[in-house]
Amino acid sequence: MELTLKIWRQKDANDKGKLVDYQLDDVSPDMSFLEMLDVLNQELIDKDEEPIAFDHDCREGICGMCSMYINGRAHGPDREITVCQLHMRSFKNGDTIYIEPWRAKAFPIIKDLIVDRSSFDRIQQAGGFISVNTSGNTQDANNILIPKAAADTAMDAATCIGCGACVATCKNSSAMLFVGAKVSQFALLPQGQIEAADRVRNMVAQMDLEGFGNCTNTGACEIECPKGISLDTIARMNRELMKANI
Amino acid sequence: MTLDSKVPKGPIKDKWTTYKDKINLVNPANKRLIDIIVVGTGLAGGSAAATLAELGYNVKAFCFQDSPRRAHSIAAQGGINAAKNYQGDGDSVYRLFYDTVKGGDYRSREANVHRLAEVSVNIIDQCVAQGVPFARDYGGLLDNRSFGGVLVSRTFYAKGQTGQQLLLGAYSAMNRQIGRGKIKMYNRHEMLDVVIVDGKARGIIARNLVTGEIERHSAHAVVLGTGGYGNAFYLSTYAMGSNVTAAWKAHKRGALFANPCFTQIHPTCIPVSGDHQSKLTLMSESLRNDGRIWVPKKLEDAKAIQQGKLKPTEIKEADRDYFLERRYPAFGNLVPRDVASRAAKERCDAGFGVNATGEAVYLDFAAAIQRYGKEQAHVKGLDESDSDLVIKLGKEIIKSKYGNLFQMYEKIIDQNPYETPMMIYPAVHYTMGGIWVDYNLMTTVPGLYCIGEANFSDHGANRLGASALMQGLADGYFVLPYTIGDFLADDIRTGPIPVDTTEFDDAEKNVKDKLDKLITNKGKYSVDHFHKRLGKIMWNKCGMSRNAKDLKEAIIEIAELRKEFWKDVKVPGNADEYNEELAKAGRVADFLELGELFAKDALHREESCGGHFREEHQTEEGEAKRRKEFQYVAAWEYKGEPKDAVLHKEDLKYEDIEVKERSYK
16 A cells, blocks of 8 residues: 655654655555564665654563554554554555654653653652562462452553553543552552552652643543553552542 | 683582682672663563672663563563472472473583572572562472472472562562662664674663664673564564564674574463454463363264263363373373473374364363362362362462453353363464573673573573473572673673763664665555565564475575565654554574575484474384484574574583483373
8 A cells, every 4th residue: 555654753852853755655554563564664874864762672562662652542543452462454555644653741851752761760769569579588479369359450450561652642641540450450459459559659749840841631532542541550559649648 | 603601610600600610700899880771671580680789880771662571571470480399299409400401301501400400499589588478388388389290299380380489579679779770771672683892792872762863872892682573473472572683683692693593382371363453462381280171082072072062070080191191101281391292283183183273282171170079178178079069169279370361261251260261372472592692691702791581591492381480580599690790790890881982873874874765665455464464474474383395385485575675665644752562573584594594404404303303203102202313502693694594503512411312201
């Protein structure tokens, strides 16, 4: 198929940036979206132009590196996938596709479609862990009984890949789904109880410090989350925060 | 140079315990005076960085991704082995040790494998304490499943995302130490050389991938946890950025590279769809617990399927060849990976492949859906003869076990695997070979350590499923933190290592010259052009089955391609900015050297073992034929060009396991 691409180009954080048009004439529906960009980059290199910079690594939807706003939607039109899993069969011949970076104050642009998500790391460093040393001499794993339902719900929250689609899609650039997911994982498990109050307070404080916005319960994050993380995690985080502050 | 594995004396069961009792320790106050660099933040590097920091060392950790959480360990799906024997099915430390040595086709170091099996149980305790949400049964206890090459259920899992959960566990342990200031994290940094001072590894040269700046970092020891080199094949299940560069630079600085030809080709990956393909996607081995692998019995059926005239669901049960169940009745669909991959290739080479290219076999869940559906109907007191109901209930169970894998498959192939069998084909997945290390996990360069997939020691010629995660975490959490102290005990009075020395000057100049050469070359072809061509040579001539003629050709072709690369490669942009093409060019340059050594190693190893199958050495039934005279580790010393590499042998002795014909029948 033939496609027109309008891609955000920005040399570095200080550059103003703009959308640039590109044409591709021979795109196969079996290509992934990133493979389509590989083809474009190959053409640009052949023409001595600078290729488009974008983040990507595992290309199987789990590392959370890829991050693009496609036609106004985080990770593109399909549900519960990342850009690398999006295939060109989701588009049709003659389409114009807008490709932009995540946009949020807490995610400054590095180049073109690449943003700096280290604010996410700093939130995790503020409390996204259980303070157990790594000696391996803890109690036997089966001494901690966990109801299957709690383990499964914790797992659902833990599947967050830290891509930032929730922030990018939120009109307030809120990171509450991301933080709520980690808080929920530990809140649901007995191992997480000891530090629960400090954890939620510290993580939320860091989230605010990084410049993420607040949640107004629109629910766009849940829709665009490639791992289908539920809004319940935000409710659980708020409950935990309230418990911690009472 | 003589290779000293430094395996402690004494009975195998006591080696590690006794050794730990006598090893040199560094007291807590002195640990604060010692710096350690850890390169790579996957399961091995991440867990090592966290533990070393926990112990009190000053750690600097490096990863090329934008966060340590993105290392490719995250993509491991199926599970992690541990000899817990929670299922009471006869498992034990010895049995895990035995299975791993046998699975590796008797080419791994016995003492290291036994230690791995011993500490496997601590890993599960550790991870649960960290809040890793492993799957549980209704009583709240941990659940297990079975993996290839074994007769027990010892694999712990978190849906099809076990690697992700374990890595996030290690990442959270790192985060705790980053928050305490004990780990200084360098994201988007790539190591481009090791700096050797007075014969010891004392630092690295790294490139900041955002600014292009070349940085000097010093430490008292350097640890590489930089993963495998399967991307030499271009198409593989590795991440796009996975590379051999750190390991290769270490090799060039004196670390021997062991068994480079031992590569794992995983049987269940999504087949190649076209020339645009950039990577291959794994479908977890856990699927072989419930999926049955087959091709049509009749050649005409296979032809009709290849032409799109027949559907798999239209082929009668009697006309299907469940070739793994037929050839290996004892292990069936759960034979080890090397065996399963070769069997699939054998059927496809004979014309029975089931997609347009003829390079795919079916992985079918219909029987499992029936089985689970009937079980559920029975449990719920519903009508077991209602076939629609049974299928519905069966699909629900399959979804709960493998839902994310089925979704991945559907997104890529655009077919619903609940309704029609998956199509799969083998793909490059893991490298058992790597930097040679002794029992302490130290390379032949003092102070330079290598852990996880990047080293060679534990998996021999073939790795069993769910053992990579086990090894990465064992090395990082429970082995290296002890053994590195033995070396660092001599460094408590050394003081900080200065970076303004000639050794750092030389290493930095070496790195800058190479980058300059790539940027100013202005050749005709892109980096990918050369990488794809290397991949084709590797796959066709050093792939699932190898012979002397092909390997000799590969050595010549790769050497020529390397020359062409340095003459004709084109890298746009500059070195002092974000430049992915430049980073890629450096990695491909190293793959082009490694690839030749790989072929040389495969040519020299005149036997078949595990993932290394030499056509000249097979039994009448087409199984791998090991040769006693090759019962050694082939460790190569760098001498300028790969063709000049010098072979050193570490003989492998099996005192606690009888070396037998490896049979899964």
